[in-house]
Amino acid sequence: MATDDAAPARKRGRPTEAERVQRRDEILDAAVKLFIENGFGGVTFDDIREEAHVTKRTIYGHFATRAEIFLAAVERLRDRALTHPGAGSLQELATSIVEILHSDEAIALHRLVIASAREFPELGAQFYRDGPESYIAALRQHVSDPALAEALFSLLLGEPHRRRLLGLTPAPSPSDAAAVAAAALARLRVS
DSSP, X not given: OOOTTXXXXXXXXXXXXXXHHHHHHHHHHHHHHHHHHHXXXXXXXXXXXXXXXXXXXXXXXHOSSXXXXXXXXXXXXXXXXXXXXXXXXXXXXXXHHHHHHTSHXXXXXXXXXXXXXXXXXXXXXXXXXXXHHHHHHHHHTTOSOHHHHHHHHHHHHHHHHHHXXXXXXXXXXXXXXXXXXXXXXXXXXXX
């Protein structure tokens, strides 16, 4: 008898590229869920395998370590923000950054890396390179002054992000994210 948690039947043989991408996302989704519930150090490959309904071999086909899985989740969020169809103008990019970085998943990963950075310092360093540094670099494509790009990134997070990290407010709606981005741009007088 099948349960609601039963994994869908998978065809045998070599997966297509689309199936590989889907499996990778399923592994990332399962790992993020487990990391949030149990902390970075409290999750094993066996836990991820069970949650994702895949074999260890499938996981190892994509990732060699838990850190790689965690950082792939960070990269996935970054890619969503920076390749968002509406992220062409500075206003659109800033709005996309606010929407993604204030999302439940990004907030959970941010909390997790802060809690784990002391025990896993390389995770914190790579998180910064793959996350904030990448967002600042993308903002630099729209503003000429590197210091201004960094200040803008800080304004896009600011107190609303801190309140999200503390669980005081929900994720912003798209219109709220646009308002936060517009206010940050107005404070710096960039557009």
